Amino acid sequence: MIFTRMSSRLLFLRTDRHRQLEEYLAECLEGRAIKLENAMVEASEDSSLVFITPTGLRDTRVEDALSVLHVPYSTSVILMRIINDGRVKLLEKAQLGPGLLMMRIPEEGKSLIDRIKEEYSGSILPLNEGIGHGESEDTLIAFTDRPINRYTDYDHKGMPFLLVNVPVNEMQRNIRRDAVRYITESLTDAEWYEYRINIYDAHGHYMQHLERLMMSFSDLELGFVLGQRWTRDHALVLYSVTAYQVRIFSLLPPQRIKKLLIGLEFDGQGRRFVDMDLYFRSKKVEFSSLDKETKKKGRARVAAEMRDRILAGLSEETRQRFLDIEERM
Known part of the structure; x- marks a missing residue:
């Protein structure tokens, strides 16, 4: 489960040849014009957001940008190419903005934003002000309650941005070190959820179903795996079956995990081919403990919906491996 990752670096290029510079970035560096309000959706750790601004400005502000481009290269590669391609004459000045960091927080954990703000004497600002006020040695933190293990559409759900006067590499190390503490302190009931998942398959495909489960938990960032072992599951009085047990630590409540497991119990043809008891x-x-609306749909329909959601959330590579495993069973 990943709590923080780098996002795009911000690069301001001041020029009196706006169109020529924009065309160069588009043609030679795969730059693509975007709107500022979509900047966080486009941002990814292996790319840059380039703000092209006019000359004659005392201070560089986001509002002054003539255009904003998403470029799938780091700022160092962009500047190297500009120099090596003999396009330095297009620039009057180049300036880095604050480092951009993404942090995942629990749905009910917004209080940790205030905790980080207090610890680092940060400022809560809108995105454009955070970019404009931040310097190259600052970090602008974007918060989300969605998984951030790879590029995903960013949805801040009205969450603020936090500007801190700490270099982005140092800030990322600090958050990685303290993330569990921050999150634990922010939870309403001051605890994580610890689960046991018992896998039972009459055909003995335990390891294949374990791999499907682990793929899903890893790619969807559902929690930490604490351990796994063989066990006996007492399905009925005086009758027990062999099961493979996985212990999980998660921020998600039991009903959410239960629905996800139902989605893993059925194959693509709607056949239940494994039991995953929570x-x-x-x-x-x-x-029967799920909400009324879910129970009304019935297990098979819930399974189909959750299976679709699980597959949609997996990376393309993981999704193909997931389906290959099922095909071999």
């Missing part, structure tokens, strides 16, 4: 605080989480 236990929380030594009690089995039953389908």
